Amino acid sequence: GQQVMQIPQYQHVQEGEDFTTYCNSSTTLSNIQWYKQRPGGHPVFLIQLVKSGEVKKQKRLTFQFGEAKKNSSLHITATQTTDVGTYFCAGRRGGTALIFGKGTTLSVSS
Amino acid sequence: SQTIHQWPATLVQPVGSPLSLECTVEGTSNPNLYWYRQAAGRGLQLLFYSVGIGQISSEVPQNLSASRPQDRQFILSSKKLLLSDSGFYLCAWSVAGDPYEQYFGPGTRLTVT
Numbered sequence: 655g656q657q658v659m660q661i662p663q664y665q666h667v668q669e670g671e672d673f674t675t676y677c678n679s680s681t682t683l684s685n686i687q688w689y690k691q692r693p694g695g696h697p698v699f700l701i702q703l704v705k706s707g708e709v710k711k712q713k714r715l716t717f718q719f720g721e722a723k724k725n726s727s728l729h730i731t732a733t734q735t736t737d738v739g740t741y742f743c744a745g746r747r748g749g750t751a752l753i754f755g756k757g758t759t760l761s762v763s764s
Numbered sequence: 765s766q767t768i769h770q771w772p773a774t775l776v777q778p779v780g781s782p783l784s785l786e787c788t789v790e791g792t793s794n795p796n797l798y799w800y801r802q803a804a805g806r807g808l809q810l811l812f813y814s815v816g817i818g819q820i821s822s823e824v825p826q827n828l829s830a831s832r833p834q835d836r837q838f839i840l841s842s843k844k845l846l847l848s849d850s851g852f853y854l855c856a857w858s859v860a861g862d863p864y865e866q867y868f869g870p871g872t873r874l875t876v877t
Contacts, residue, residue, distance in 0.1 A: 660807075687865065696854055697808065699865035742807065750796055750815060751823065752866065756807035 658745045660755030667762055673730040675758035677743035684746050686719055686726045691757070692739040700728075700741075733762050766791035770855050770869035777876055783828075783842040785872050787855030790836065795857040797838040798866065799830055802852040814838060815860065850876045 659678045667673050677686065685704040689697040701710055703719035703726060710717045716729045726743055740759045744752040767790045777783060789795050799811040810823045812830035820830050827846060831839045838855055852873050856866040 696868040696871050697866075699867070702864065744808075750813055751810055751821075754800075754808040754810070 658753045658755040660743055660758055664759050667733050669762050669764045670732050673733050673760055675728050675741050677726040677755050679724045679745050682723050687744045688728055689742045690739050735762050735764055738762050768857055768869040770872055774873045777845050779876055780844050783845050785840040785853055787838040788836055789857045794860045796860050798856040799840050800854040845876045847876050
């Protein structure tokens with residue numbers, strides 16, 4: 655079945671360093687969403703990308719959707735301790751269900 | 765504003781016992797509803813989703829079942845729990861018709877012993 659792969663699984667950075675997580679799908683996606691889950695918490699929606707090649711920014715976070723709509727990335731500039739958590743991408747096939755990646759867990763040391 | 769409730773927050777159950785987890789949504793009508801399971805250190809696995817009362821789609825065949833007896837109520841059940849059913853169970857909702865973002869509940873942490 656359709657899969658959404660996410661790498662790396664874990665990433666540790668020093669505060670102030672940049673961080674990137676990548677998401678790849680085996681099939682073309684209608685759109686892709688990104689969620690953040692803080693330790694012990696529940697996933698919270700960050701953003702949705704719909705168009706081929708789309709780039710969106712939220713402060714220090716930059717989200718990209720690939721030209722073929724099969725991959726996406728989340729880049730955080732100058733990480734802060736508040737960025738700690740697990741970042742999930744989720745692809746939507748044509749319909750209601752989202753297919754979540756396994757997530758990238760980010761830890762930040764000050 | 766919309767809110768989503770899940771209970772209980774934590775649950776410890778013996779193998780072979782039944783399970784019933786409840787999720788309710790307030791402040792919206794005819795939402796899409798979802799049950800996910802997150803094993804320790806793993807991603808989110810979609811178990812069931814529902815687009816209306818009595819309409820349940822199963823994504824993963826296993827010993828769990830779901831029901832939607834009312835518009836804003838979603839129940840996850842099992843007749844006999846397995847050790848492998850342990851995990852973090854999350855209920856979520858989204859707007860019907862053109863599902864956009866999903867809003868997750870606080871989750872239930874289930875440990876099967």
